[in-house]
Amino acid sequence: KKLHTRFKNSLGGSRTSRKVRTDTSRVIDAVVRSISECEKPTRMLQEQEAYSKLFYTTRVQPTVKVSLEKAAQEHRSLTNGERVALVKKETAMLYAQESPDIKDQVKQNLDKLAAVANSFLKGLAEATGMSFSLLAGGPSAEALGAIDIYSFHVGQTKLGNNFSTAYPGFDAGVMEPFRDFLHRVYREFF
Numbered sequence: 001k002k003l004h005t006r007f008k009n010s011l012g013g014s015r016t017s018r019k020v021r022t023d024t025s026r027v028i029d030a031v032v033r034s035i036s037e038c039e040k041p042t043r044m045l046q047e048q049e050a051y052s053k054l055f056y057t058t059r060v061q062p063t064v065k066v067s068l069e070k071a072a073q074e075h076r077s078l079t080n081g082e083r084v085a086l087v088k089k090e091t092a093m094l095y096a097q098e099s100p101d102i103k104d105q106v107k108q109n110l111d112k113l114a115a116v117a118n119s120f121l122k123g124l125a126e127a128t129g130m131s132f133s134l135l136a137g138g139p140s141a142e143a144l145g146a147i148d149i150y151s152f153h154v155g156q157t158k159l160g161n162n163f164s165t166a167y168p169g170f171d172a173g174v175m176e177p178f179r180d181f182l183h184r185v186y187r188e189f190f
Contacts, residue, residue, distance in 0.1 A: 048088070049148065050113070051095045051106045063090045084146040114152070121154040131155025133163045135174070137182045147182045149175060 052060055064087055071078055078086065095103075121132045137149035151174075153162035164170045 047103070047106055048091050048095050050109055051098070051102075052087075052091045054106060054109060055102070056091075060087070060091050060094055063094060080146070087146060117150075117152040118154065121152055125154045131163070135178050137178065139186045147179055147186065149179055149182065151175065 067086055067090060068078070068083075095106075098106075117134060117136075121134055124130070124132055132154045134152040135149065136152075137147055139147060151164055153164055156162050157166050159166075164174075167173070
């Protein structure tokens with residue numbers, strides 16, 4: 001509602017502005033309607049990533065600290081990539097050992113995050129008739145400042161593939177350059 005009011009108040013009173021305001025109102029209404037419906041997400045994030053977000057400080061961090069201290073005692077300095085690999089390895093190991101209750105909690109939170117992003121994109125797709133891909137990322141405090149990246153897609157080919165599955169080079173051609181970009185944006189974290 002606030003977003004709708006902001007657009008309404010920001011646009012002028014000319015004929016062109018009224019048309020833009022009407023078009024903008026339709027898009028915003030469709031997006032808000034889609035988000036409020038909270039549809040099932042079309043792309044799921046990794047369970048270990050969600051587990052890390054939820055339980056890093058209480059479950060993963062102590063194990064990571066022990067591994068980092070061990071490396072320091074061996075006079076081995078780890079590169080950023082090695083630290084990220086260590087965190088991912090420890091997270092995957094700990095998640096595999098978790099109880100079914102914890103895994104259910106992770107899956108529920110994962111569904112909520114993906115549902116909001118996908119609902120937003122579906123609302124835009126409904127309002128405009130276009131397909132959308134959203135890339136998001138930044139440093140994760142839970143992963144010692146390592147860059148986390150995510151992608152969400154709305155729109156499918158006749159075979160049912162979204163952009164990430166239809167484009168064979170998606171990881172190397174899209175996600176890796178985006179990760180490199182984020183390293184430049186958040187350079188103070190490294």
